[in-house]
Amino acid sequence: MASIEKLPMLAIGYEKLTAELKALREERPRIVDAIEEARAHGDLSENAEYHAAKERQGQVEATIADLEDKISRAQIIDPTTLSGDRIIFGATVTLLDDDDKPVRYQIVGPYEADAKLGRISYVSPLGRALIGKKVDEDIEVRVPAGDRFYTVEKIEFI
Structure with missing residues (x-):
């Protein structure tokens, strides 16, 4: 029997999915x-409504x-319970870009990603490149x- 693939997400992503549902x-x-109302109008073949x-x-x-x-497979991750020296799901990372300007992202699931809020999906090109880095x-x-090009400056679990 195949195992069901869990979908990691933050509580905010889970809440967003349940609200949409x-x-x-x-x-x-x-x-x-x-x-029912449209059906009452008669001929269904030409009934746009x-x-x-x-x-x-x-x-x-x-x-x-x-x-x-997705909700049934949700694995809710609380970043404050995580630790380590490598970038994993839920980590907040500070990177230095080509110009040594700091940029900060949290690694999240695809359903809660929002680059404007500094949340990138672990399946995005940058997210995939970051996972496992120190x-x-x-x-x-x-x-x-x-x-x-980026250099990892800091890894936090907040």
Whole structure:
């Protein structure tokens, strides 16, 4: 029997997924009402409202199934309980870029990544390059804009 792959995430990512799931479950009855109302208008073959409501229903059901799967496999990580000298999921890292300017990122799951907030996914090119690195190690990352170079300055678990 295959083992179920856990999805590491922070509590904030888990809360975001559960809130999205709750909102979609609350939308279900409204979609059913829209389908019933459109069906009452007669000929379904040329009924745009009916087809739009059915399409939305399919999207919502697929998204609900996907969210339920992710939530069931969630492994919530509290970075404050972690330690070590290597970069792992949940770590907050300070890097020096090519110009010795510090940049700071927290390594998170894909569902909570937000570069503007300094959260990058462990599956992103930079996230993959950082995992397992130690302080003073150099990193080269190929991104669409070209190769970027960083040096790990600090690893924190906050």
